[in-house]
Amino acid sequence: MKNVTILFVILLQLALSAGSGRNEVCIEWVSKALKAEGLEHKTFQSDIIEGEASFHIYLPKQYYQSPEKRLPVMYWLHGSGGKPSQDYRAGGGRGPAAISKHFGTAMQEGKIPPMIIVYPNGLRKGMWVDSKDGKTPVESLVIKELIPHIDKNFRTIADNSGRLIAGHSAGGYGAARLGFKYPELFCAVSMRGAGPLQEVFVPERGPEGNARTRGRVLRKIYGSDQEYFKRLSPLYLAEKNAEKIRKNLQIRQIIGEKDYCLPANIEFHRHLEALDIPHEFTILDSVKHDTHQLMQVLGESSSYWQFYRSVFGSLKTFEQAESR
Structure with a gap:
């Protein structure tokens, strides 16, 4: 009987250890490499996670054609459930390859200034925050390590005038927050179909199809703590840093008419208005919560591209960068 008890304890310990290992494996700080024209997969050593972390980077043709010049950077944050090495859902058109083609073509056609695009690895449900339990410090990784790494290893305009942060869905939420x-680090924020932008984050409130996901994210990322969620929210940060935001950032908010995030986006728009924070707010007719559909519709709009020209200015920006 004693031997049976010992065997049971050993098996239980092994099972718990295996379970813990599986949890660690789920934190994929190094994603699979995605191959596409102009797109590269890179890794760097992180002190924060004590290991390697990955990112994808799109370097436009102008980066190689003019090696004496520096270029601005757009940090594109992917949505929840996606990974930077995927096109996210069946049919593609939503990942770094499609996004790079979307912007790369516009650069070649002269619609927007040439820019580097960085796709950080925000994990499947990292939400672009430091989780309350400390296991997924995505925010710290991006702000404290990735941005300095990019500026050190690529020819960037290494100040806030050369950084735009953008994203779709949870990536839009991440870009806003x-x-x-950190309004001193960026010159512009672009949100598409951003969420969660609501004040309270609970499974019972929001799109029915996302109720279970909200429950898991609330537990794993925010520790089931509504106050923690609130302190990290763009709503709260807009109030806290309103003066700096007004001074430093150009802000654009785009949402589809049929996007389930529309109600919260309208409330967020009104919140920014109440704080006297200038921003562009656009509702696109008949558009759902779909990056690919958004890009198709927006690509035909001259005002859409004008935002990037306004943010990064004329070619003088790049000429001045040569002397830095």
């Missing part, structure tokens, strides 16, 4: 929390 990181841009609003």
Whole structure:
């Protein structure tokens, strides 16, 4: 009987150890490499996670054609459930390859200034925050390590005038909260179909299809703590840093008419208005919560491209960068 008890204890310990290992494996700080024209997969050593972390980077043709010049950077944050090495859902058109083609073509056609695009690895459900339990410090990794790494290893305009942060869905939420929390690091924020932008984050409130996901994210990322969620939210950060945001950031908010995030986006728009924070707010007719559909519709709009020209200015920006 004693031997049976010992065997049971050993098996239980092994099972718990295996379970813990599986949890660690799920934190994929190094994603699979995605191959596409102009797109590269890179890794760097992180002190924060004590290991390697990956990112994808798109370097436009102008980066190689003019090696004496520096270029601005757009940090593109992917949505929840996606990974930077995927096109996210069946049919593609939503990942770094499609996004790079979308912007790369516009650069070649002269619609927007040439820019580097960085795709950080925000994990499947990292939400672009430091989780309350400390296991997924995505925010710290991006702000404290990735941005300095990019500026050190690529020819960037290494100040806030050369950084735009953008994203779709949870990536739009991440772009808003990181841009609003660190307005001294960026010159612009672009949100598409951003969420969660609501004040309270619970499974019972929001799109029915996402209820279970909200529950898991609330537990794993925010520790089931509504106050923690609130302190990290773009709503709260807009209030806290309103003066700096007004001074430093150009802000654009785009949402589809049929996007389930529309109600919260309208409330967020009104919140920014109440704080007297200038921003562009656009509702696109008949558009759902779909990056690919958004890009198709927006690509035909001259005002859409004008935002990037306004943010990064004329070619003088790049000429001045040569002397830095």
